[in-house]
Amino acid sequence: MTSTPSTTTGTLADPDTPFAVVDAHKALRNIDRLAARADHLGVALRPHVKTAKSLDVAALMHGGAPYPVTVSTLAEAEAFADGGYTDITYAVGIARHKLPRVIALLRRGVTLRVLLDSTEQAAFVAEASRREGISIPTQIEIDCDGHRGGLKTDAPALVDIGRTLHDAGCLDGVLTHAGESYFAYSAEEQRLAAKNERDTAVAAAENLRAAGLSVTTVSVGSTPTAHAAEDLTGVTELRAGNYVFFDLVMAGLGVCQxxxxxxxxxxxxxxxxxxxxxxxxxxxxxxxxxxxxxxxxxxxxxxxxxxxxxxxxxxxxxxxxxxxxxxxxxxxxxxxxxxxxxxxxxxxxxxxxxxxxxxxxxxxxxxxxxxxxxxxxxxxxxxxxxxx
Amino acid sequence: MTSTPSTTTGTLADPDTPFAVVDAHKALRNIDRLAARADHLGVALRPHVKTAKSLDVAALMHGGAPYPVTVSTLAEAEAFADGGYTDITYAVGIARHKLPRVIALLRRGVTLRVLLDSTEQAAFVAEASRREGISIPTQIEIDCDGHRGGLKTDAPALVDIGRTLHDAGCLDGVLTHAGESYFAYSAEEQRLAAKNERDTAVAAAENLRAAGLSVTTVSVGSTPTAHAAEDLTGVTELRAGNYVFFDLVMAGLGVCQxxxxxxxxxxxxxxxxxxxxxxxxxxxxxxxxxxxxxxxxxxxxxxxxxxxxxxxxxxxxxxxxxxxxxxxxxxxxxxxxxxxxxxxxxxxxxxxxxxxxxxxxxxxxxxxxxxxxxxxxxxxxxxxxxxx
The missing domain is CATH 2.40.37.20 (D-serine dehydratase-like domain)
Structure with a gap:
């Protein structure tokens, strides 16, 4: 995870091809653009590091000091923990056999949040939490657009899962991802996707709160909606990952040039x-x-x-x-x-x-x-x- | 490149998912099938190791003893050389900046053959060979089906390139790959693709020989044609790589089940x-x-x-x-x-x-x-x- 001194690396004309290049100037410009948007929207940014998977790329933000991140694998979580990051959300539905690695990170002092959308998962997270005597901060995945995982806001299981987690001291909040925004080809569609993503997450949080359950985190985000959102009232954090590099899919959507x-x-x-x-x-x-x-x-x-x-x-x-x-x-x-x-x-x-x-x-x-x-x-x- | 002792690895129910599995029983069955075909056709087999990229998988053949291989990268060539393999064909058109790594392997005693299809490449290979005082064994890529690189058998450049290489002591032979056989959906089409691949390679070799140039290697192969060829007269070696693992594309072509x-x-x-x-x-x-x-x-x-x-x-x-x-x-x-x-x-x-x-x-x-x-x-x- 360490960088090689630049004195030995020459120019792009030197290394054997093919190889990947990151233009740090453009990455920083992309980083600054979304940071300014998050500031304007009054919401915290939790970048998803699954695109670059690099502590060095991550260090382009916040002057190299650790900050809250989202990861797609426990390997990323462990590497970022080794790099001093202590606030990490693992945004893929948790499997029981992965809990020992989650608990090991928690015991190292990392606030590692896990994600789930079923009563089975809530039961084994609550059970492991009680058995190990450690709170496993957990978010409930909410489906805002039929893209992948998650519960609908009105699913009866939502409050049941919330209560199971709450009773075990594990309920952290809700998370949703507007995956269908990758197929939103106009600025107006992207704004609507962002509004729907926000409205769905907030409605899920309100349904849990109406049942007497405490919801701390209300997390939304995708690269298109993060750049299109106009109002994130009730949302506590915004996630996006691809935006640091961007790509032709994002350019095709008009999210970048x-x-x-x-x-x-x-x-x-x-x-x-x-x-x-x-x-x-x-x-x-x-x-x-x-x-x-x-x-x-x-x-x-x-x-x-x-x-x-x-x-x-x-x-x-x-x-x-x-x-x-x-x-x-x-x-x-x-x-x-x-x-x-x-x-x-x-x-x-x-x-x-x-x-x-x-x-x-x-x-x-x-x-x-x-x-x-x-x-x-x-x-x-x-x-x-x-x-x- | 070393294998981990099996005593600590448990069953497929143990490791964190996702992970890749190789069924050595099926791989061996696939290996034996093509080895028997090559024996029947009276041609040497030079497996392409680009699919598995593993010395351990390669060691499933020939009782673990090194044998002639084809590679898709110099990283593979170097790793196989480290593993004792001394007869390697690098079957991607050579770039000038890769020659120092090629020459380093040759100086280690590895017969590393390179591939090219242009007068520019032949000129820099011949020049490097003379400058370094070392023969760089070189094959001329022949196009048998318009799939990718190579020269047509009747291209005027063929003999010019052959002579440039010959005069520098670098001409080894010709190589072709029936890439379009991946779209041959019947046994008959595959047989025709194999016949065309063989006929094209042999014709190119004969054109060079007719110009007084010595051709040692006449190399053909793809996984579909290797399994369909009925007559490889004039061919000295057969290449195939995917066949060790096979996949759904090959099953869809009927090459395997x-x-x-x-x-x-x-x-x-x-x-x-x-x-x-x-x-x-x-x-x-x-x-x-x-x-x-x-x-x-x-x-x-x-x-x-x-x-x-x-x-x-x-x-x-x-x-x-x-x-x-x-x-x-x-x-x-x-x-x-x-x-x-x-x-x-x-x-x-x-x-x-x-x-x-x-x-x-x-x-x-x-x-x-x-x-x-x-x-x-x-x-x-x-x-x-x-x-x-």
């Missing part, structure tokens, strides 16, 4: 097939992931858009096909295929930052605010957390 | 959404990959088919949706959703073994030929090679 994308993959041209109009690179799906999130959008961006090594978009180029270690770049919309000789390095902007980042063990870090060269200087190499 | 799949992912049920007919698990695309190879096949298998922990297929169940750490299992074809309580462990069979395996750092190994329990014993934990 392509120029905001902070993650890319450097590849090398290894061949040409002029008879097919192909430029072949050494970056296939192993480097980009198989994610084709933009395939469902009005503008399909293939496996990604292409920039030069300095980060300037090359108009009309798209990575249109991938095998394990080969990428195929083509021209579209009548664009002319530029002359990019064997050995040319390019950067590819991904569909889905979470999936592309996961294909790499770390990031080569550049700062596009400081450098203005053809081959940006590498400031550091940051490691990712992997596994579960 | 679903029962042959040696790779799966163990997940835990973490919730239910009866109103939608969903079983929610802790295995999302991070555990399965985003690969949806069967989406292009007559029978779309979603993110995978579902078995119990012992490996018995649960009829009608499919993993139909995935987010990062959530999987959604549904019933199809009028099947009834079985009662699978929170905490139930299931196994998911993947679309594409190469992509799913790449999401994991290693494999928990079972032997379905030896165990017949609900929770198979874990024989070992094997590590994967990652990165480039």
């Amino acid at each position: 392509v120029d905001d994308l902070a993650l890319s993959v450097v590849v090398t041209v290894i061949g040409h097939r002029p008879e097919y109009g192909w430029i072949v690179t050494d970056g296939g799906w192993m480097a980009m992931s198989r994610d084709r999130g933009t395939a469902a959008q009005p503008q399909d961006q293939g496996y990604g858009l292409v920039t030069d090594l300095a980060g300037h978009l090359i108009p009309g180029l798209v990575m249109s096909a991938a095998s394990q270690e080969h990428g195929t770049i083509t021209a579209r919309d009548g664009a002319t295929l530029p002359d990019l000789p064997v050995g040319t390095r390019l950067r590819v902007l991904p569909n889905h930052a979470c999936a592309t980042a996961a294909q790499h063990r770390g990031y080569h870090v550049i700062d596009s605010g400081r450098t203005a060269t053809d081959a940006p200087a590498v400031q550091a190499v940051w490691q990712r957390i992997s596994g579960w | 679903v029962d042959d799949l040696a790779l799966s992912v163990v997940v835990t049920v973490i919730g239910h959404r009866p109103e939608y007919g969903w079983i929610v698990t802790d295995g999302g695309w991070m555990a399965m990959s985003r690969d949806r190879g069967t989406a292009a096949q007559p029978q779309d298998q979603g993110y995978g088919l579902v078995t119990d922990l012992a490996g018995h297929l649960i009829p009608g169940l499919v993993m139909s949706a995935a987010s990062q750490e959530h999987g959604t299992i549904t019933a199809r074809d009028g099947a009834t959703l079985p009662d699978l309580p929170v905490g139930t462990r299931l196994r998911v069979l993947p679309n594409h073994a190469c992509a799913t395996a790449a999401q994991h750092r290693g494999y928990h190994v079972i032997d379905s030929g030896r165990t017949a329990t609900d929770a198979p014993a874990v024989q070992a934990v094997w590590q994967r090679i990652s990165g480039w």
Whole structure:
């Protein structure tokens, strides 16, 4: 989880390809943008670290001091605890066999919140809490849009689960995620998704409170709704993760511009097939992931858009096909295929930052605010957390 | 790259989920099947280790003794060289900046063959070979079906490249890959793809020989064509990689049966959404990959088919949706959703073994030929090679 000294890392023209690049300048700009929105909305931000999975990327916020985070795996929770983070929400429904690792983190002084949406889960969390003599702070997952897990606000089980947790000293609050906002293609749809997400979470909290149960946390968030919310009254915290890097799916939704994308993959041209109009690179799906999130959008961006090594978009180029270690770049919309000789390095902007980042063990870090060269200087190499 | 003693690893009911499982019994059966075919065809087998990326999986062949392999990254080449393998083909077009690692392996006594399909690449390989005073054994990539890289057999550049390599003492032979065979849905189409792959490679070799150039290696292969070839006269070696694990794409092509799949992912049920007919698990695309190879096949298998922990297929169940750490299992074809309580462990069979395996750092190994329990014993934990 430590960064490598920058003195040995050269420029983006040096490392073997393919490799992942984080533009810290753009990441910081994205971070500042959402921080300002959260301030304006008067709500605390609990970033989801599942996209970057990096203590170094996380340290771009709050001057490197720990802050509340959301995680998608206990491996992330443990790594962030090792890094001094003490306020962590594990936002995937808890399984009984994971409780020993949860309790171990709690005993280390980490406030690790777990999530659930069933009476079975509430029963084993309450039982473990009593047996171990330790409160396991627990949030009830609420379904606001039929996207994934959670209870409807009017589900009879909601209050039963709340009471089971309350009686064991484990009830912390409610959490919801507007997963369907990733399919909201207008600013108005995104505002409505944000309003619905907030209204649903607050209604669930009120239903629990009406039953005499104390609700502390009312947590909402997704990258699109976090940028669209206009009123979060009754909400105590906002979660978002993808926004630090952004990606072509988010650009396709209008949540960001392509120029905001902070993650890319450097590849090398290894061949040409002029008879097919192909430029072949050494970056296939192993480097980009198989994610084709933009395939469902009005503008399909293939496996990604292409920039030069300095980060300037090359108009009309798209990575249109991938095998394990080969990428195929083509021209579209009548664009002319530029002359990019064997050995040319390019950067590819991904569909889905979470999936592309996961294909790499770390990031080569550049700062596009400081450098203005053809081959940006590498400031550091940051490691990712992997596994579960 | 070392295996963990099996005495500490328990059963598939023990490790935190999700995790990848290799059934060594099925892998060995798949290995034996293709080895017998290669023997029958009178051709050497050079397995592609890009699917498993594991010295332990590779050691299932030839009693653990090193043998000729194909790799997709120099990281694989270096790891296999460390494991005693001395005959390695790096089957991705070479980039100039990768030559120092190639030469370092050659100086260690590894016969590392590189691949190329352009005059530019041939020029820098020949130049490096002369400058370093070392022969870089090189194969010319031939395009047999318009799938990816390579030269047509009648391309004027073929002989020019061959001569450049020959004059530098680097010409080893030709290599082709019938990538389009992954879309050959009948045994007859697969036989024709295999015949075309063989005929194209041999024709390219003959064109070089007719120009007075010596061709040693004539290499062909893909998992579908390797299982369909009837005559490989003139071919010196057969490559295939996926076949050790197989996957639902291969089963969809009829190259194997679903029962042959040696790779799966163990997940835990973490919730239910009866109103939608969903079983929610802790295995999302991070555990399965985003690969949806069967989406292009007559029978779309979603993110995978579902078995119990012992490996018995649960009829009608499919993993139909995935987010990062959530999987959604549904019933199809009028099947009834079985009662699978929170905490139930299931196994998911993947679309594409190469992509799913790449999401994991290693494999928990079972032997379905030896165990017949609900929770198979874990024989070992094997590590994967990652990165480039």
